[in-house]
Amino acid sequence: MPVKENPNYFSSNFNLGILGGGQLGKMMLYETRKFDIRTKVLDASSEAPSKIACNQFVQGDLMDYQTVLDFATDVDVLTIEIENVNVEALEKLEDQGKTVYPPTKALRIIQNKAKQKLFYVDNQIPTADFSRFAYKSEIKDSIENGGLQFPFIWKAAQFGYDGQGVKVVRKMEDLNALPPGECIAEEIIDFKNELAVIVCRSANGEIKTYPVVEMEFHPEANQVEYVICPARIDEKVAERAQEVALKVSEKIEHVGLLAVELFQTQTDEILVNEVAPRPHNSGHYSIEASYTNQFEQHIRAILNLPLGETKSKVAGIMVNLVGAEGHTGDVHYQNIEEILAMEGVTPHIYGKKQTRPFRKMGHVTIVNQDISKARQIAQQVKETIKVISK
Template identity: 65%
Template sequence: MANYFSTSFTLGILGGGQLGKMMLYDTRKFDIKTHVMDPNPDAPSKIAADFFETGDLMDYNQVLQLGRKVDVLTFEIESVNVEALETLEKEGKKVFPSSATLKKIQNKGVQKQFYKTHQIPTADFQLFNSKADLNEAIIRKEVSFPFVWKSLTGGYDGKGVSVIKKQEDLIPLPDVACMREELVDFKNELAVIVARNVAGEIKTYPVVEMEFHPTANQVEYVLSPARIDDAVAQKARDLAMKVSSSFEHVGLLAVEMFQTSEDEVLVNEVAPRPHNSGHFSIEASYTNQFEQHLRAILDLPLGATEQKCAAVMVNLVGEANHQGNVFYENMEEIMRLPGVTPHIYGKRETRPFRKMGHVSIIGENIEKARSLAQDVKEKIKVISR
């Protein structure tokens, strides 16, 4: 086994946002040297990386140059140049998750076709090259309302997704390659984090339940463990393992799912990296998701995924009418509450619904933690001053 600790071994990370910053906590814990690239010269990861450089993650040459300076390359965001990753792999560089995995996930249409090919249950869908093609299909009555519209690329945090109830709802949407997805009658949105190392060892975290903001289409609360029957939880974990094995990914894979009204479990989409739905693990799990990602990509033994206690995560997002230098109102008040830990991402400027941090709330049972999370959500405000 390679010696990664207190040596010249260097881990490269493409993307320097909050996920990269939180991953760096664990590289610091293990004394693993890091080199991070991000387009933002003041990216959150800058504070904790051994080497930080400003660069375009979609630029072939810049990604190639960074990859050649490091021993293993990973990423904390899917919008990176896949061709550069492919070249690096041909040169013998270790890239995890692989370019082949990322290629199947970056485009939501390719991702959905992949599920179909591998008989992974997912909502019914149709793909369109443009808005005009979709409008034509509606006129020909090949598409009926309501449905979910998704942009095939570039969507995140609720962007690139809209519920379409009538044809006029399409007018403000961009003219891009898109998908019509069946509107699923679900009772819960669930997620499972799967870890898989280079040797093929695989583990899943407990199923989490996600509560969404009604208008921003962003996760507001993540509850772990999910308040669902054991049989449904087992079905979700088994399905997540099937998805992981099908992608043959290395690292972390966040599998987002719907629990239907008939208790079937459908895969919505996946992210091949640490994920918002796994932040609860920092305080509540034996091995947090960021350490687990490092263990997986460095082919170290995977850590235990069991939870020490119940946990709820609250996303801290910018208030609707605020833009400018950020101020966290009532921070001291929430820090007086038992089991409450804020995580501030290091973004100096707030804007409406921008993810600025999260708060973990741990407790002896999920109902108490959820109630405390409500208090936190009502007290803390992310505003500008």
């Protein structure tokens, strides 16, 4: 039988729709422009970072059923750059024959952290022990009846993002500041490292993984400060992390990228923390350090094109640029010229005009043949550049 050819995506009328116009969408659009693939983006903000790079921009609510349906009428393939989208609309589009990646079946699991955790249990995927609550009031009842003990990690079941919707609860009073609604209470893991593996799966089932990366988090904002590739871990631990990530990918049946965040415990167990079905902060290093960056790989996967090489050319470290505490207003990148003068340093500015404390405004990649040297330069970068208001 003859091989079925893909549609002509390049310099054609093919239209790729992207739900979400933030920085992940903007960096995805670098790759569609490289390939001359036509794009249409939906975002609620008139100043969305992706607006300048797509062929057509539509302002609208990603959670509104009719808005998403209307947006997709003239797109050939629909993808996301954020999970907080109207899944009912995506299911309707799938029923109508529209190609949607990741599939809504996978997105429904991932979009809700309680469902996500139950999915791990049902599929024998190692994860931290947890309890699920429909209402915040149930947490207090559980504590008073001896079912739940301090401290624990509280996570909102839905709409958490960039460290929001996650809190450490150490005493009863801490519950007062939490919003109502469905949530989980998760055991605090005594871990050596927080790791991540990005798995890429194309529509025809081709699968590739990126090297295991190590993540260092800001203790207050619960945001990644550094992503280090390759992770500075034992080879057997890295192999186990890859195995667990691949099992999650296989069971969840996503198409595109799946970033699998993991804990390495003190006894070298690998536990799944959570996943994201899209390009991810833990893969930003790949823009400069990998043969095929994560954004190009996502495009290849959802369009059923051959996947690219995932190996690194050099060691890479990513430093997040977030708004400095005490600064809100028009953004200014203080000392950016100084970091540009450093060896192997590339800043990426997301295009958000207004800064506020801990808002993600950009990132910096540092590449070097020597991972320890790259880490030293990353520290210099972190201490030099400041995201402040004018």
